[in-house]
Amino acid sequence: MPADTPILELRGVSKRFGAVQALTTVDFTANVGEVTALVGDNGAGKSTLVKTIAGITTMDEGEYRFEGQEVHLHGPQSATTLGIATVYQDLALCDNLDVIGNLFLGHERLGGTRLLDETSMERESTRVLHRLAVRIPSVRTQVASLSGGQRQSVAIARSMLGNPKVALLDEPTAALGVAQTAQVLNLIRTLREQGLAVVVISHNLGDVFQVADRIEVLRLGRRVASFETAKTDSDEVVSAITGAKSGDEQLPIGDEADASNGATSGASDVEVNER
């Protein structure tokens, strides 16, 4: 594939749930060595888009390209096989197992005697956590005793065991403290440096501006704006999220939206796809 082909590209994705048009002709791309943030208000269609990428929901219309080839996903397993790892908001960790148990859950390694090969799993766990610069007291610690940031790191590290090419992180910093958030953001940067295409879904624009290279904004099921982080500011993004800029049905609410209204008007380097 040519160097400039996005590793993951969705074109014109539409999805309807009964009476709700969750996604309307949405385009989305993710590039190697880049962090793409997917932002939007509640109900904007972020989750549906992520589930579509992860193969959990199928799209009604649209094209799914991976490494330049059109692919058709049949369930989450085919996304994993392609090399797309997803870390969900609720982490899905077993509190009663240790870090190794969680990292290898469902993919336990067996030794010659059909017993678990703890030595090999412990070595690999230590290696992966070290590579991701994750700090935990011991890989033998029960996950229940880890902090929120450490749990998030373990969940991300688990998705890295399959050597994926794309990492989808759903609200990785939600409910984390300041230090823990910094820890997870560092981990996201590490993933980018190691050549992954990282997609981060987040509500927290502060975090988004810290790690993302590109920001894609969804609103009411449409991709309404796409920013390069370096060339925008949070007011601009907020107005795209709330729809304050285009002056459509939603009126600006409060001072913040008013301010962003003014800030956006002069922006020329922003690609805005209002329809």
Add this chain to the structure above:
Amino acid sequence: MTVSDLDPRLIAEQPGLAGAWQGFRRRLAMGELGSLPVVVGIAIIWVIFQIANSNFLTAGNLTNLVLQIAGLGTISVGIVLVLLLGEIDLSAGAVSGLAAGVMAVLNVKHGVPGWLAIVGALATGALIGLVQGFWTTRFRIPAFVVTLAGLLAWQGALLYVLGSTGTINMTDGTITGLANTFFVPLDAWLLAVVVTVAYAAAKLWERRQRAAAGLPVPAMRAVVIRIVVLAVLLLAAAAVLAADRGLPLALVIFVALVVVFDLIIRRTRFGRHILAVGGNSEAAHRAGIKVSNVRMVVFMIASTMAAAGGVLLASRLFAVNQSSGASDLLLNAIAAAVIGGTSLFGGRGSAYSALLGALVIGSISNGMDLLGVSSDKKFMVTGAVLLLAATVDALSRRGRQAAGRA
């Protein structure tokens, strides 16, 4: 992974013996008591009964004690597995009775050889477990309800199988031999030595493997202490058993089952999956574990173990009757698992809790029999001990929560 700038509350165990001791004290303070309370409990119970009746700690009575707990403990091993899933099996007592009934009818009324009748009993248990597990997973009915229905149904089935006979006495050597065979005293000593050597070899080999892989290894002295403790325990047991009738086959069967299932739980993929389902079944499902299959197999194992326990109990009694597997058998089996330290909430526990819990319940029952206490008081005391054990569990859970390890 650097150890520096870590949260000091989470610091890993320091190397060396002092580190191991510190770690032990820290776990204790945080409510991770493991099997310590129940071991202390057994010691207290034994001292009390020994003071009350000097016959309690004699070789003969202790041999009786292990014979008494073999059947109950075997059923309890299956209960431990079900509890690890976060489920419950209320049919275990009835299944043990029905399986014993099937064995007795096959052997006595139909002339089936003893070993085949035993296989028939175990197969009955496995089939029942499969049906109950299927019903629970396929129709998503709580196991509590499905196995409650089983409790009633299998009790009825036992009455049906026994027919008008009521009681079937067994004389088949294979069947009665299970609970009435004793290996010569020398075998007890031999087994103690062999097991100790095997354990030591496994521990040292594991330590070498870890060292070769560049992983942290436990302090050599800590390993040696573990081996010595095990050796002392096994040799003491061998000495007691050798002083009476010898090593009972029933005890060998029971303890072997405990050891094997402990290995399955801790060291196999299937065991890991049981713990995962009990800890967070949604996470297990997302990790690609076939949760329904794990549940079904565990229910099958639990009912098979119940059947095995029923066979041992019938063998000891030389008979199967209409009250086989009834009365307090089920509740004692569940109580043993909980007293032994297996959580009712899933994901935490060990096969050894069946052994330790059965020892507690067996000791109380045996001791009060020696003292001639009537069964009304026995029930009340056993109930109080169960409540005490559950309270210790709840308090240690609170300790874990306070330490952020819930």
